[in-house]
Amino acid sequence: MPSRTPSAPRAGRPRSAAADAAILEATRAALVELGWSKLTLGDVASRAGVAKTTLYRRWAGKNELVVDAVAVLFDELELPDRGSLAADIEGVVLQFAALLDRPEAKTALMAVVAESTRDEPLRERIRTSIVERQKRLVLEGRSRAQARGELPLEQDPAAAARTADLIFDVVAGAVVHRTLVSAEPVDEEWATRFTRLLIGGLAGD
Amino acid sequence: MPSRTPSAPRAGRPRSAAADAAILEATRAALVELGWSKLTLGDVASRAGVAKTTLYRRWAGKNELVVDAVAVLFDELELPDRGSLAADIEGVVLQFAALLDRPEAKTALMAVVAESTRDEPLRERIRTSIVERQKRLVLEGRSRAQARGELPLEQDPAAAARTADLIFDVVAGAVVHRTLVSAEPVDEEWATRFTRLLIGGLAGD
Amino acid sequence: MPSRTPSAPRAGRPRSAAADAAILEATRAALVELGWSKLTLGDVASRAGVAKTTLYRRWAGKNELVVDAVAVLFDELELPDRGSLAADIEGVVLQFAALLDRPEAKTALMAVVAESTRDEPLRERIRTSIVERQKRLVLEGRSRAQARGELPLEQDPAAAARTADLIFDVVAGAVVHRTLVSAEPVDEEWATRFTRLLIGGLAGD
Amino acid sequence: MPSRTPSAPRAGRPRSAAADAAILEATRAALVELGWSKLTLGDVASRAGVAKTTLYRRWAGKNELVVDAVAVLFDELELPDRGSLAADIEGVVLQFAALLDRPEAKTALMAVVAESTRDEPLRERIRTSIVERQKRLVLEGRSRAQARGELPLEQDPAAAARTADLIFDVVAGAVVHRTLVSAEPVDEEWATRFTRLLIGGLAGD
DNA sequence: CCGTAAGCGAGACGGTACGTCCCGTCTTGAA
DNA sequence: TTCAAGACGGGACGTACCGTCTCGCTTACGG
Structure with missing residues (x-):
């Protein structure tokens, strides 16, 4: 579900699909543990073993990420x-x-x-x-x-x-x-x- | 609706009822203008012409305040x-x-x-x-x-x-x-x- | 050492001399315990069993009080x-x-x-x-x-x-x-x- | 003079040396203008065009900062x-x-x-x-x-x-x-x- | 001997600064 | 071009004290 114009030829290193899955999984785990209001993207990133930049490259913010995760x-x-x-x-x-x-x-x-x-x-x-x-x-x-x-x-x-x-x-x-x-x-x-x-x-x- | 045991004799300066009303009114105005997630208690306080401490003396946080305001x-x-x-x-x-x-x-x-x-x-x-x-x-x-x-x-x-x-x-x-x-x-x-x-x-x- | 124009006829309840002494003593105790920078006038007042107003009626601030206490x-x-x-x-x-x-x-x-x-x-x-x-x-x-x-x-x-x-x-x-x-x-x-x-x-x- | 073990390989973005210099300079300027007791770290940060966090990342508090600045x-x-x-x-x-x-x-x-x-x-x-x-x-x-x-x-x-x-x-x-x-x-x-x-x-x- | 004017403890008030947390962006060097 | 790491400018947090202001009450003096 993350963004990216659908059909671009693309150059450079491709995005890691594993990262996507790890992030969504980490988001659900964080939701369970912390609830919506105390969930932070920095925390999700570190749970997923991913840099914050990687996360922001794919989702615009907490709302979008959580919708996808849920x-x-x-x-x-x-x-x-x-x-x-x-x-x-x-x-x-x-x-x-x-x-x-x-x-x-x-x-x-x-x-x-x-x-x-x-x-x-x-x-x-x-x-x-x-x-x-x-x-x-x-x-x-x-x-x-x-x-x-x-x-x-x-x-x-x-x-x-x-x-x-x-x-x-x-x-x-x-x-x-x-x-x-x-x-x-x-x-x-x-x-x-x-x-x-x-x-x-x-x-x- | 703010806390405080209802019928105590109480020493010291009493809490201002005007402040209560101003805060709740300011909260509603801020909700209309900014919505829930961008509403800040500092902003509510300054809209109400009240110090942040006054606000925190009466409500534990954003949630409680908003419930009362609404x-x-x-x-x-x-x-x-x-x-x-x-x-x-x-x-x-x-x-x-x-x-x-x-x-x-x-x-x-x-x-x-x-x-x-x-x-x-x-x-x-x-x-x-x-x-x-x-x-x-x-x-x-x-x-x-x-x-x-x-x-x-x-x-x-x-x-x-x-x-x-x-x-x-x-x-x-x-x-x-x-x-x-x-x-x-x-x-x-x-x-x-x-x-x-x-x-x-x-x-x- | 606290202020007050020296020779005024004065009406009303006179200031408590005991309060003065208690305040200075409390100030020294607080200095020993907390040091200068963490000493607060509110704390001194409550150590001395005195209201903050009483303290401010006599001294302009922390500096003056401490000079007198020391x-x-x-x-x-x-x-x-x-x-x-x-x-x-x-x-x-x-x-x-x-x-x-x-x-x-x-x-x-x-x-x-x-x-x-x-x-x-x-x-x-x-x-x-x-x-x-x-x-x-x-x-x-x-x-x-x-x-x-x-x-x-x-x-x-x-x-x-x-x-x-x-x-x-x-x-x-x-x-x-x-x-x-x-x-x-x-x-x-x-x-x-x-x-x-x-x-x-x-x-x- | 700010902390940080001197010769580590280090990952991530390095700390800005310019920020260090700007902060120390701003500290001296604030000392001249306001004196020690009215100097605030928030003010120093904004004079230096720097966020408070940047300042706190390098110095533990006012005392340490001022020693280095002087x-x-x-x-x-x-x-x-x-x-x-x-x-x-x-x-x-x-x-x-x-x-x-x-x-x-x-x-x-x-x-x-x-x-x-x-x-x-x-x-x-x-x-x-x-x-x-x-x-x-x-x-x-x-x-x-x-x-x-x-x-x-x-x-x-x-x-x-x-x-x-x-x-x-x-x-x-x-x-x-x-x-x-x-x-x-x-x-x-x-x-x-x-x-x-x-x-x-x-x-x- | 009583009123009145000041002092008193208590604590709420409008503020300022604190030091921390998180945001979303950026700059590294390695892959 | 992406990645992990982490520093960056910024903004809000909730707390601690500031010095001032009511409160309702003593407490002395002076008429």
């Missing part, structure tokens, strides 16, 4: 078919919750989101590196439920997109809020109650 | 009776969204929540200063809906509390996520769609 | 008649050296002298409180030596004063320099050699 | 052969007095000596940087006088060293005391009278 965690997210819409929702909720429970994610995610409120390029980076990785699960889950006949097929593609976004904000928002703001665990019991609410609504049975 | 914004939240559950939910969503749109809140809220993942006293402070102020709206809205007959009376008070917490996480989480992560506006149209989803569920009508 | 040590200096000029010189040298060996004097004297290079009132205060107390010993020693016939009577009083000043600078300067700059002890052996040099000169037998 | 002044001291012991003494006295008259020396010397009473490493630094530079003049003057036959050759080298130390304390002490404590000028007239006293003694002709 983004890989979101690659693990999958949506195995559990047979029903309710089970799929519960599954994704628990999976996301498990990810949010990892200390490097917990401390970093809200911090970079906070920074992104005043930094458009960072927001974009977060969107492509993290948010989209989550959102595809929603889309996948919906089409699967439609295939099962649990949800109606939407005709209007724009309306379909709006609804997917809404559901995504509701699911991800609820899990994040429960975990970080309310600081309560997202366990199976909560996931079940949340799923029932989401499917049936307040007025539900 | 907390007052949440006092404005109210839940006027709009006649129906759906209207009440829409109202609270829009109200909360309007608050989150204020730059001092937007930049500060997620940042202090991020910090609080590694700082239990801070989490507590956030809970009492901010979260509880929001949660009472949920409770109020529910009892009003129950009085209207829109929602059934819960027998078990523990279950009632759990449900209220769940709804709170869903509502607040969705609004926050839409605003800060998806970075899309929470307008009337979104509020309507969200409300319909919350009341009727995915499977709704 | 000055009393110089009251002890005397010149008992030891029977000869040489013995008297040795006596005064050893006495002055003993005083300079006290930690409160050692750490304070050069410091206030250093400050006085840029503070005329302080220099005057040092002169009257400390220097004159030493100089009278030179005058007394000389007149005694003249009475014994060891030194000739000077006719010109101006020349006599100049010579006394010269001798004072030589004696006091040598002892101070030996003690503080060379950091070597002024013992009897050194005092003897110094005295022989002073009386007989470099060319002396 | 030490170079003592390199100027020389003892041209003026043909006789008396003339040589007068020469060195006047030279030393001229140096002490420079405001950067006057304000700084006593201050660091005062500090050195509680700081052995500082005392050592003063000794090697300043005191030894002066003492060699005494040794040179003596051997010259012995060559002229004005002073006897000492047989015992230990006794010779003791005598040289004594003379050094007397000469330097007298000049310092006259200048800083008595705050009177060391002019030719005083130098002449001092020299006559030193050579001939009190009992002298």
Whole structure:
């Protein structure tokens, strides 16, 4: 993910790929140990056995580095078919919750989101590196439920997109809020109650 | 909100209440202008016409100060009776969204929540200063809906509390996520769609 | 020694004499413990069981306070008649050296002298409180030596004063320099050699 | 004079020699303008166009810095052969007095000596940087006088060293005391009278 | 014998400087 | 051209004292 114009012929010594990996790994370790606010790039560099210059050659700053370091965690997210819409929702909720429970994610995610409120390029980076990785699960889950006949097929593609976004904000928002703001665990019991609410609504049975 | 045992006789010159107010006001102004990460306590102090020591005598650091500075914004939240559950939910969503749109809140809220993942006293402070102020709206809205007959009376008070917490996480989480992560506006149209989803569920009508 | 226009009628509560004494005593104790540069007026005040205001009402600052605190040590200096000029010189040298060996004097004297290079009132205060107390010993020693016939009577009083000043600078300067700059002890052996040099000169037998 | 083991191979960017010189020069300028007690390292750094960290990387604090800044002044001291012991003494006295008259020396010397009473490493630094530079003049003057036959050759080298130390304390002490404590000028007239006293003694002709 | 004016301990106040930490850039010499 | 090393100018940190200013209370004197 580090920068560099994609297709340049390049001269001189090539950049070390090992350094990249070491830096991202060191960043996650430092996040776990120190948390976002006490993480320093000098410390990351020395953990990675790398000079600060090497680090700055690849990332613009702490925010960008941390987004990249944390983004890989979101690659693990999958949506195995559990047979029903309710089970799929519960599954994704628990999976996301498990990810949010990892200390490097917990401390970093809200911090970079906070920074992104005043930094458009960072927001974009977060969107492509993290948010989209989550959102595809929603889309996948919906089409699967439609295939099962649990949800109606939407005709209007724009309306379909709006609804997917809404559901995504509701699911991800609820899990994040429960975990970080309310600081309560997202366990199976909560996931079940949340799923029932989401499917049936307040007025539900 | 600054510390100090509430009712001690106290010797010596008393602390200036004017200083407290000036500091909190200056903090909000600095948040708007600079955002969370570039806000410095030295700058806040000089904006407030106050010495840094005065500031540190009252607050332990940036996090605590910002929580107090932002907390007052949440006092404005109210839940006027709009006649129906759906209207009440829409109202609270829009109200909360309007608050989150204020730059001092937007930049500060997620940042202090991020910090609080590694700082239990801070989490507590956030809970009492901010979260509880929001949660009472949920409770109020529910009892009003129950009085209207829109929602059934819960027998078990523990279950009632759990449900209220769940709804709170869903509502607040969705609004926050839409605003800060998806970075899309929470307008009337979104509020309507969200409300319909919350009341009727995915499977709704 | 603290200030206050000498003969005012005065109204209100009179100043506590005990406080004065406690402050000076606390100052000496703090000098011994902390040395000049780490001595703070706040610390002196709390050692003396006195408020800072009380201290500032009497002394303008650290320099003035320390001069007064140390000055009393110089009251002890005397010149008992030891029977000869040489013995008297040795006596005064050893006495002055003993005083300079006290930690409160050692750490304070050069410091206030250093400050006085840029503070005329302080220099005057040092002169009257400390220097004159030493100089009278030179005058007394000389007149005694003249009475014994060891030194000739000077006719010109101006020349006599100049010579006394010269001798004072030589004696006091040598002892101070030996003690503080060379950091070597002024013992009897050194005092003897110094005295022989002073009386007989470099060319002396 | 700043620290750092003299001959190490060293990796990384070397320290700037220009910064060293600029800092020492700025220190002398600040001493002249502000005096010892109002000199701040932050001010020195900004006068030198240097960051505070650069300064602290080289010197442990104000004392060490000032000793180094002032030490170079003592390199100027020389003892041209003026043909006789008396003339040589007068020469060195006047030279030393001229140096002490420079405001950067006057304000700084006593201050660091005062500090050195509680700081052995500082005392050592003063000794090697300043005191030894002066003492060699005494040794040179003596051997010259012995060559002229004005002073006897000492047989015992230990006794010779003791005598040289004594003379050094007397000469330097007298000049310092006259200048800083008595705050009177060391002019030719005083130098002449001092020299006559030193050579001939009190009992002298 | 009582009011009033100053002194008192306490401690908050606006400041200044401290010495440290980290930033992001730069300058080395080696690879 | 990159790399590890580390010095650089800069800015903020949180602390320590400064000397001043309220506080509410003694404490002596003079009317």
